[in-house]
Amino acid sequence: MITLACDGTFEGWLTALFDIYEYRFTDVEFSSEGVSANMFSTTRQVTTDLLKAERVKKGLKQRLSQQGYQQLYHTFFSEIENAEQQMWLFAQYVFASKINVEGDQRNPVVWNILKAAQMVRRESHRMKAFVRFQLTKDQIYYAVVEPDCDVLTLIAKHFSDRYADQRWLIYDDKRKYGIYYDLNSVSVVEMTFNELSGGVEIWDDKELFFQQLWQRYFGSVNIKARKNMKLHLQHMPKRYWRHLTEKKTGL
Amino acid sequence: MLLSERVMEKLEILADAAKYDVSCASGQSKRENKNKGIGNSSGFGICHAYTEDGRCVSLLKILLTNHCIFDCAYCVSRKSNDIKRAAFTVEEVVDITISFYRRNYIEGLFLSSGIFSNPDYTMERLVRIAKKLRKEENFNGYIHLKAIPGASDELIREAGLYADRLSVNVEMPTEQSLKLLAPDKNHQDVIRPMTFLKEEIAGRKEEKKIIKKAPLFAPAGQSTQMVIGATKETDLEILAMTDYFYGKMNLRRVCYSGYVPISTDNRLPALGTPVPIIRENRLYQADWLLRFYGFKVNELVGWDQPDLDLDIDPKLAWALRNPEQFPVDINTADLEMIKRIPGVGVKSAQRIVQSRRYRRLKPEHLQTMGIAYNRAKYFLAFSTPFSLHKDLTQEQIKQQILKLQQSKYEKNFSSQITLF
Numbered sequence: 001m002i003t004l005a006c007d008g009t010f011e012g013w014l015t016a017l018f019d020i021y022e023y024r025f026t027d028v029e030f031s032s033e034g035v036s037a038n039m040f041s042t043t044r045q046v047t048t049d050l051l052k053a054e055r056v057k058k059g060l061k062q063r064l065s066q067q068g069y070q071q072l073y074h075t076f077f078s079e080i081e082n083a084e085q086q087m088w089l090f091a092q093y094v095f096a097s098k099i100n101v102e103g104d105q106r107n108p109v110v111w112n113i114l115k116a117a118q119m120v121r122r123e124s125h126r127m128k129a130f131v132r133f134q135l136t137k138d139q140i141y142y143a144v145v146e147p148d149c150d151v152l153t154l155i156a157k158h159f160s161d162r163y164a165d166q167r168w169l170i171y172d173d174k175r176k177y178g179i180y181y182d183l184n185s186v187s188v189v190e191m192t193f194n195e196l197s198g199g200v201e202i203w204d205d206k207e208l209f210f211q212q213l214w215q216r217y218f219g220s221v222n223i224k225a226r227k228n229m230k231l232h233l234q235h236m237p238k239r240y241w242r243h244l245t246e247k248k249t250g251l
Numbered sequence: 252m253l254l255s256e257r258v259m260e261k262l263e264i265l266a267d268a269a270k271y272d273v274s275c276a277s278g279q280s281k282r283e284n285k286n287k288g289i290g291n292s293s294g295f296g297i298c299h300a301y302t303e304d305g306r307c308v309s310l311l312k313i314l315l316t317n318h319c320i321f322d323c324a325y326c327v328s329r330k331s332n333d334i335k336r337a338a339f340t341v342e343e344v345v346d347i348t349i350s351f352y353r354r355n356y357i358e359g360l361f362l363s364s365g366i367f368s369n370p371d372y373t374m375e376r377l378v379r380i381a382k383k384l385r386k387e388e389n390f391n392g393y394i395h396l397k398a399i400p401g402a403s404d405e406l407i408r409e410a411g412l413y414a415d416r417l418s419v420n421v422e423m424p425t426e427q428s429l430k431l432l433a434p435d436k437n438h439q440d441v442i443r444p445m446t447f448l449k450e451e452i453a454g455r456k457e458e459k460k461i462i463k464k465a466p467l468f469a470p471a472g473q474s475t476q477m478v479i480g481a482t483k484e485t486d487l488e489i490l491a492m493t494d495y496f497y498g499k500m501n502l503r504r505v506c507y508s509g510y511v512p513i514s515t516d517n518r519l520p521a522l523g524t525p526v527p528i529i530r531e532n533r534l535y536q537a538d539w540l541l542r543f544y545g546f547k548v549n550e551l552v553g554w555d556q557p558d559l560d561l562d563i564d565p566k567l568a569w570a571l572r573n574p575e576q577f578p579v580d581i582n583t584a585d586l587e588m589i590k591r592i593p594g595v596g597v598k599s600a601q602r603i604v605q606s607r608r609y610r611r612l613k614p615e616h617l618q619t620m621g622i623a624y625n626r627a628k629y630f631l632a633f634s635t636p637f638s639l640h641k642d643l644t645q646e647q648i649k650q651q652i653l654k655l656q657q658s659k660y661e662k663n664f665s666s667q668i669t670l671f
């Protein structure tokens with residue numbers, strides 16, 4: 001048994017696939033921790049190689065529809081248990097078959113990917129909706145999120161397309177990193193951002209006013225005669241409220 | 252600070268006044284972010300929040316003012332109503348829209364207005380706001396403007412250059428009701444700008460085919476809304492209007508807004524009368540059937556049965572009234588007929604037609620195709636005899652399906668039934 005340890009990037013995982021076929025490994029297991037817990041296994045550190053990755057990517061794209069490939073890609077960010085392992089099982093099935101297998105939903109290997117990808121897509125949608133920027137004194141629009149899956153990479157383009165003329169930073173408080181747009185491009189920034197949750201000094205003078213204004217607006221568009229809390233919670237689950245301006249108390 | 256207090260108060264008043272005006276979410280529009288400006292619209296708008304009644308909040312939906320020279324009985328802003336009045340300035344609306352948009356609260360602006368002094372005066376301000384957003388703020392988010400009935404063609408044309416969607420609201424499904432409840436308005440004031448817009452939109456589309464650079468003109472088309480349940484129109488009359496709007500006016504959407512009682516005027520349902528939520532929902536379902544399922548109005552309602560069933564959806568109702576059309580063999584029937592099977596949506600119907608090329612479909616295949624099988628099974632025929640429900644009467648089928656869906660509206664329904 002061989003344990004493959006990648007660097008946590010999608011390209012790293014693709015490189016591992018290349019190695020599996022190159023060295024004809026048969027019994028493999030993926031590990032994100034680097035060292036295997038399995039004492040009968042040797043661990044192999046995979047060095048990400050963009051050329052290798054590109055070749056595997058091409059192979060997958062040839063055998064899958066664009067949507068099928070996207071599903072696999074999205075699964076990488078799902079944080080389901082053993083994601084890399086499950087993706088490998090799927091890829092193995094893909095390479096072993098002559099026809100496109102992505103529609104074979106009755107196969108658990110395919111089904112797992114489908115489910116994971118669905119979850120990631122839903123979470124990306126939610127983040128596009130639920131990000132709430134707050135303007136800082138140095139004119140950066142700053143938002144904190146805690147998504148269920150690791151979706152910042154997937155939503156970066158949406159935000160840079162839309163907010164092309166403002167500097168913004170979206171910080172994932174669960175995973176302790178953010179994406180920052182500097183008016184030209186988006187880059188990943190690692191930091192612990194506790195100081196920002198504190199004092200009011202860092203916010204733009206009008207920030208509080210607009211938050212209150214939005215809260216008032218949210219309050220007044222509600223039609224009491226049609227109240228339906230069940231539907232409300234279904235669309236806006238409570239775990240997201242912490243970072244939603246309209247749901248904050250004591251503004 | 253005093254100034255911002257006043258803006259807050261205004262927003263409260265003018266959002267409150269606008270909320271009874273249904274926006275059918277935001278329309279579909281494609282507007283790219285040009286020259287590193289702010290915003291874009293791509294396909295369906297995002298719901299950024301949901302109200303406690305479960306409706307999507309995607310636009311800043313406000314009135315420019317709730318002052319009005321008219322006295323439409325069903326409207327909170329009517330002249331004779333004793334309420335707080337307010338009016339935004341052009342700058343205020345622009346400022347709030349941009350500030351909300353930049354914070355990712357909204358997809359854009361839905362701006363309507365009461366009529367101050369005269370229609371043109373009001374329309375001119377709405378246009379000025381849209382123009383300022385597009386030209387000065389370089390804003391490419393979604394803008395929906397209300398075309399004020401009676402405003403000049405010139406202003407309405409200009410509005411189309413900046414707005415994604417324009418709407419002229421008919422408010423009342425028939426001319427008589429409009430006369431009864433909105434004596435200052437006349438039907439022609441509504442139909443005329445609608446016709447004008449229809450021609451303008453069609454003309455601009457042609458132009459755009461030839462000249463790629465021609466400016467966008469209301470790319471998300473025009474829509475309208477009808478208040479239902481305020482007057483005694485039947486669904487037949489309402490859907491006939493709908494049909495006219497889609498067929499003759501090329502409208503993109505017709506919205507139905509269940510009347511929320513706001514007045515003691517005895518021409519209207521009394522305060523405390525429940526909002527006809529189920530009826531509104533049934534009308535939306537019927538609307539959907541007209542647009543995407545190839546149904547004709549007279550298949551859904553008729554003189555003998557002028558209202559939609561409240562306890563079952565209009566497609567199921569049609570199927571039960573037309574037993575001779577069933578069972579349908581999904582292995583041979585054409586797409587149009589498959590779409591008409593209760594429990595089968597447009598997408599699943601297409602999937603059925605696609606996958607039956609590879610193999611004969613059996614009941615178990617359907618379950619993975621996104622079909623409400625428990626509902627569809629009463630109407631399906633399979634090559635191997637599948638006559639499980641052959642002997643059920645239409646009424647029995649209806650009862651079984653009803654039991655199955657445990658009507659999610661049950662609670663609303665029982666309170667509403669007392670109305671009839």
Ligand code: SF4
Nearest residue numbers: 319321323326329365
């Ligand atoms: S014209 Fe419009 S705002 Fe004025 S009363 Fe009639 S419906 Fe209300």
